[in-house]
Amino acid sequence: GQKLVLVVGPDVVETEEQVMATAREVKRVSEKHGLPAVFKCSFDKANRTSLKSYRGPGLDEALSLFAKVKAETGLPLVTDVHETWQAARAAEVVDLLQVPAFLCRQTDLLVACAKTGRAVQVKKGQMVAPKDMRHAVGKLRESGCTEIFLTERGATFGYNNLVVDMRSLPLMRDIGVPVCMDATHAVQLPSAAGGSSGGERRFVAGLARAATAIGIDALFLEIHPDPDNALCDGPNSLDFAGFDELVGQVVAIRRALGQP
Amino acid sequence: GQKLVLVVGPDVVETEEQVMATAREVKRVSEKHGLPAVFKCSFDKANRTSLKSYRGPGLDEALSLFAKVKAETGLPLVTDVHETWQAARAAEVVDLLQVPAFLCRQTDLLVACAKTGRAVQVKKGQMVAPKDMRHAVGKLRESGCTEIFLTERGATFGYNNLVVDMRSLPLMRDIGVPVCMDATHAVQLPSAAGGSSGGERRFVAGLARAATAIGIDALFLEIHPDPDNALCDGPNSLDFAGFDELVGQVVAIRRALGQP
């Protein structure tokens, strides 16, 4: 057994201060609880509900900021890519590439990520059965990727709602890869808040604990110094105190179950 | 906080030996782990897939056997009723009446259960939203019932499949009643095994641990001395060793979270 990996950060770059403060908090909390951590941040929100939604600073500016985070904190980095040309560019700075859930069947994007030689995290599509993620893993492996993990972030459940099928975690582990619970996006209510997606922050900690108790290798969370004023995914982001408390609970559950 | 209540037993009466052996195991394991227990057993399986499926011994024979269980083990009892006339009869022997999930909107059945003065457990219908269980609670309360709890046993998810929406547990607690996780029926695959419902026993323990970690007041499990030869719900029943091990994990998780 390996220690649980924390994959945590802000949803998207807003300002340098916000990114750096969050990175320091990820470092502090992970060290406090003795867990490895990866800093997660998006450079672009490519599928916001509306054209008017905030998207981020773009690849160039974000990558130079990510490099600063790495230099200061030493944390490995992950970011999500949306078109093939972004994979190699992002891979110059980040350690791990993330394929978004809506795009988990886009063959070219998977292949482009694999070709970088970086580790790849694929979010399970909201419309994909857990066992069918073996096809994404197959496309990555056949393209040379050796470090892969799969992430649960909720399944389509009627309109404007997601449900986390906890069975997906052991089912995706059966594919032979480590699995991650994204407790932040799992509580999204797609498009439910009019021109943007809503979210139910109150369920984040409970779903993270539940996933830990069924068995995971990594935990994905988005945090923000001031979630109610975040420019994206605020309704489902934790604040710093909530993050620290949740990691404490997760560590306690794993210890109770005899896991490192 | 109260201690977790175990609601455990065989799915249905097969023989006196099977019932008594199971009741002794429920008593032994609950005492070993210091938890209160209720012995659960059905007298009739009223909604089996096929006319040829085993249904049980009927109300009279079952009730006299339930009385024996109570006399020997001292465990309180729960059984499920399907038509109004059964409520008062069953209430002569059992301490708690269970309203099945398919029937959770049948007003007369809820009222008949409430009228007995017994505690009532309502399984959340597979087709009912968690918050809408307030209507079942309202019908019971307005009919004089003062001890009510609600049980999650999976939600309809496409055809021949159920998904446990872990959010239902805090959402039903919001109604102001204790909540229970039925980890046995939650892994049913309705009608998926041809003339009867299939099940995935491998997920029972994981879902029970997950529900514990999000927060429950009671845990519902079906166990059998020899699950692979059970006459009903064998594919999702635990054996005795699995039951004991799972309760140990559940107790450890609660302790890790500072719960009694």
Added chain:
Amino acid sequence: GQKLVLVVGPDVVETEEQVMATAREVKRVSEKHGLPAVFKCSFDKANRTSLKSYRGPGLDEALSLFAKVKAETGLPLVTDVHETWQAARAAEVVDLLQVPAFLCRQTDLLVACAKTGRAVQVKKGQMVAPKDMRHAVGKLRESGCTEIFLTERGATFGYNNLVVDMRSLPLMRDIGVPVCMDATHAVQLPSAAGGSSGGERRFVAGLARAATAIGIDALFLEIHPDPDNALCDGPNSLDFAGFDELVGQVVAIRRALGQP
């Protein structure tokens, strides 16, 4: 090929005037369009959302009113039963017994209906796969029922919503029985209107036409002289003019497809 059968009436008995006026309209419209009709009316709404919802006059009063409808209009009758003891009582007056969707797996109710010798209509459970309705048909046939039909009324689709899977109509026909589209209950939004179920009347006609175009043997509709003031299911009932117009469209579609 047979002519399309109309199964139409008010949701529930409110007053004698309402029932008689509706019955006369069913007779008038069915004769105008040359279609056979069955008059549908409930004596009791057994699964209303709240205890305060209107339920109907009860079995005795309703049956004597149903007898009047039959005497005056000559229409055959159908009503729904909820517990076993009601089947034989209702069968004294009505020609066809209806098993409600939530109860379509209750073995005793199916058997009690079959034992009356009457024809039986089973609504497909919102949580049941179309092909699995073969089990309900099997229980009826093995209990002596020779005239059976199955009715689509929507499938559970997330919370507080139903979706009509049009494939269910040919799939249930494959079982070897005629199939019916209930376009009224298919547009319910379960519990979505607070203390009662909502509905979207605007989709009734479209779903009825769509089902006709894929292929059905009977069409189930609820109508009301004044739907906005109906005591139950008003939001999804048609008024008399809408009923007449819809039957005209349905007849035209069948003729266009070469059906009688």
Added chain:
Amino acid sequence: GQKLVLVVGPDVVETEEQVMATAREVKRVSEKHGLPAVFKCSFDKANRTSLKSYRGPGLDEALSLFAKVKAETGLPLVTDVHETWQAARAAEVVDLLQVPAFLCRQTDLLVACAKTGRAVQVKKGQMVAPKDMRHAVGKLRESGCTEIFLTERGATFGYNNLVVDMRSLPLMRDIGVPVCMDATHAVQLPSAAGGSSGGERRFVAGLARAATAIGIDALFLEIHPDPDNALCDGPNSLDFAGFDELVGQVVAIRRALGQP
């Protein structure tokens, strides 16, 4: 009211012969029934289940073949694009750009399509509520697109299954754009056939008739000279005779409803 538009073609380019034969059939059948037609063909299947699945000849070869189709038949053309850079290239030859269902929330792709000045068809995502397609329409309009239509192709319904919610057609029309029924992809069973998606051709005609009866502006179908040997989507493609017969039925239904 306008005449129904047929959007029909092979799933993907296999050979020049197959494409030309199919285009001639689209022309012949549409003229026979007096309907306008758009020839649909993909140059690349970007989200096949497996890396080994056939994808097509690529953009350059396909575009020169599409130009030949246009020169010979005079039919307007539509093809689907998957990354932003493809939009302008494809728009040199095709009249209408299609945004795939999985990608219907990718802002950059929508904007790139709009910028070409061509008409744009967006498939409703399997995981998107009908009314939320207004966001895709908004992104297109704000980027200068004036001809938009939305296509229903099924909604996620549990795992490995789609359901067509016929309400989506009037709901998407409410957004103020014409709507199309894709009866071919609506009968896909995602990933259900092991390493590729299965399909149920038997339901194509019924769903197309049903959608016509509820109300559509365009009908999308994939056809193949020999569907059982097609390299992609064969299980849900119609053969030429089935296509002709279905268009006859659809025309008859529209005439029965007084539509042109």
